[in-house]
Amino acid sequence: MAEYAALIPVNVVTGFLGSGKTTLLNRLLRSPQLARTAVLVNEFGEVALDHLLLEKVDAATVILQSGCVCCTIRGDLAEAIRALFGRRERGLVPRFDRLAIETTGLADPAPIVATLLAEPVLRHHFRLGNVITTVDAVNGALHLAENPESVKQAAVADRVVLTKTELAEETRIAELKAALRRLNPTAPMLDAASDPLAPDDLMASDVYDPAQRSAEVRRWVDAEAHRTAADGRHQRHDPNRHDRDIRAFCLTFAEPLDWTAFGIWLTMLLHAHGARVLRVKGILNVAGLATPVVIHGVQHVIHPPAHLEVWPDPDRRSRIVFIVRGLEQSVIERSLAAFHRQADPARDAA
DSSP states (O other), X not given: OHHHHTSEEEEEXXXXXTSSHXXXXXXXXXXXXXXXXXXXXXXXXXXXXGGGEEEEOSSSEEEETTSOEEEEEOSOHHHHHHHHHHHHHTTSSOOOSEEEEEOOTTOOHHHHHXXXXXXXXXXXXXXXXXXXXXXXXXXXXXXXXXXXXXXXXXXXOSEEEEEOGGGSOXXXXXXXXXXXXXXXXXXXXXXXXXXXXXXXXXXXXXXXXXXXXXXXXXXXXXXXXXXXXXXXHTXXXXXXXXXXXXXXXXXXXSSOBOHHHHHHXXXXXXXXXXXXXXXXXXXXXXXXXXXXXXXXXXXXXXXXXXXXXXOSSXXXXXXXXXXXXXXXXXXXXXXXXXXXXXXXXXXXXX
16 A cells, blocks of 8 residues: 555546536645646647746647646647656656546546556556535536436545635525535535645645555544435436436445455456446454555545544444445345455354
8 A cells, every 4th residue: 555655646636517527626726735737638628828928848738837837738638648758767857746637528437547546657657546516506416317427527526615605595505505415425625715625635635645544534434424325316317417317326345355255256246347337445453453544545546545543433244335336235235245245155044
């Protein structure tokens, strides 16, 4: 885990058209904490960084007053990241230690995550930090109802930032928050108009940050959040809504899990249903280990496991949070239980 944690973290900033992705990035890049950040923006995005421009390196690259590097994606994402990393290694741009990628408003973040973790060159230099999704409080509910891209962006988020709340009615904001919590109960929800949006909290905190990983895992497995999600599943859904098949739930196992059996099971689950497993996050009590193992992934792609030095709370059960589309909780629960029993036949005999 130490080697993986040392890789350059990548923050994916996504959100539907006009939801304020560039405004958020502009705000964050003014912080000295992010002075060693590189930014990749799609050429179809709303790139409003001109007032921060300091020096033009080439047709696609500028250095900002904050010290950050900003590049335009004009083709393949992997090629753009490799080219930017090459400039860094040759000393043509400042030696950045973080990469932020601003997606287009219609992008599915999952392929971006897959590119980072599966592309042979990139995975040796970069790792996923987190996914930040901006949601427009005025039009967000409409986007969730009519655009599957908006639903996917919210479901895979590690952080949700509500924008334009100063322009929206309180009832509309409350309904939007409820819809977002049904989709993704584990992601903290922040208000761009009233919350400080500290760069450390928004971009730097992840399970590979030694100072924050316990708190991050604790958010995943918060019992109240999961109870709220379970209650929300019983509410009536509009049959025309794109989020009607998306659900969040938490599986718990009192007995320690066999690591080999769990790994085989998760690999088979994602091979068969990866496109429908939008997020999986878990803290595992692994047989033979005194402290927990943390797993998390997006669709087909799972990050390397992280080992915590201590348990984040007194609960020693394995807890795995799933956000899925069109998969029943009972199917996943039964299949994992079957693998668990096969790994320890003595349990059934007892």
